[in-house]
Amino acid sequence: MCHHHGVPRRAALLLLACAALHPPALRAQDAKPAKPVSLTFDLGFVNAAGNTRVTTLNGAEHLKVAPADSRWQFAEALSTVYGRNEDSVTADQLTAMARVDYTVVTRLHVFVGGTYQRDRFAGIGRRFEEIAGVALQLVSRPHDVLGTELGAAVTQQRSTAAVEDNFVALRFAASYKHNLTDNAFVQQSVELLPNVQEFKDLRINSETALVAPIAKQIALRLSYVVRFDNVPEPGFLKTDRVLSSGVQIAL
Numbered sequence: 001m002c003h004h005h006g007v008p009r010r011a012a013l014l015l016l017a018c019a020a021l022h023p024p025a026l027r028a029q030d031a032k033p034a035k036p037v038s039l040t041f042d043l044g045f046v047n048a049a050g051n052t053r054v055t056t057l058n059g060a061e062h063l064k065v066a067p068a069d070s071r072w073q074f075a076e077a078l079s080t081v082y083g084r085n086e087d088s089v090t091a092d093q094l095t096a097m098a099r100v101d102y103t104v105v106t107r108l109h110v111f112v113g114g115t116y117q118r119d120r121f122a123g124i125g126r127r128f129e130e131i132a133g134v135a136l137q138l139v140s141r142p143h144d145v146l147g148t149e150l151g152a153a154v155t156q157q158r159s160t161a162a163v164e165d166n167f168v169a170l171r172f173a174a175s176y177k178h179n180l181t182d183n184a185f186v187q188q189s190v191e192l193l194p195n196v197q198e199f200k201d202l203r204i205n206s207e208t209a210l211v212a213p214i215a216k217q218i219a220l221r222l223s224y225v226v227r228f229d230n231v232p233e234p235g236f237l238k239t240d241r242v243l244s245s246g247v248q249i250a251l
Helices: 010-021
Strands: 037-048 054-065 072-085 088-105 108-119 124-140 144-159 164-179 185-194 202-213 218-229 239-250
Touching: 054 239
Parallel strands: none
Antiparallel strands: 037 054, 037 239, 054 072, 072 088, 088 108, 108 124, 124 144, 144 164, 164 185, 185 202, 202 218, 218 239
């Protein structure tokens, strides 16, 4: 995993370029209804032998259950990044989440959920986070979907040095998806988590993803993840970034 100070501008430039090439539909009509159950798997793997011995594995699984005749939705996801160079581990990240949404009125949801994270190369032995809030879909068009969320998060964190830290944070999030074609899309999500007890303790998570199909249920996926922690664990940098590419399988 490589480190970098400052949130890069390339993600925003990519979104602007895609929007210029594919302008949104003029009519403000709803997007196509989603499948009641969707399941996707992402997998990327690199192995080099000889003068250089490097192994990198990234994988993810996403499940969403949204029955057409129900106000309830359920989402679950699991992702991991693992890297090894010679006999040394160079990356070890694991994130798992589950969330339940309830539709109050059209485009307005309330939600609760939980997240588990491990990232020992950022000094995080384990982090549990419970979230709750409201979600509002601002735009829902055939080519463009924009949503925002507001809520709070309760965090229980243990560093790799066995230091405990429990706190409450506000949570602001937004996501934008632009469909390039019926199956290809670019998506940007951003999450801000300021600690209510110490506002300089701010975390920002960002992901830019591009998915392009190569077969009916198989697509190439490129993602760029940035994790910023303004008050990192002692001895660690503020910003981590992960650029990954691989295959996505949709069932």
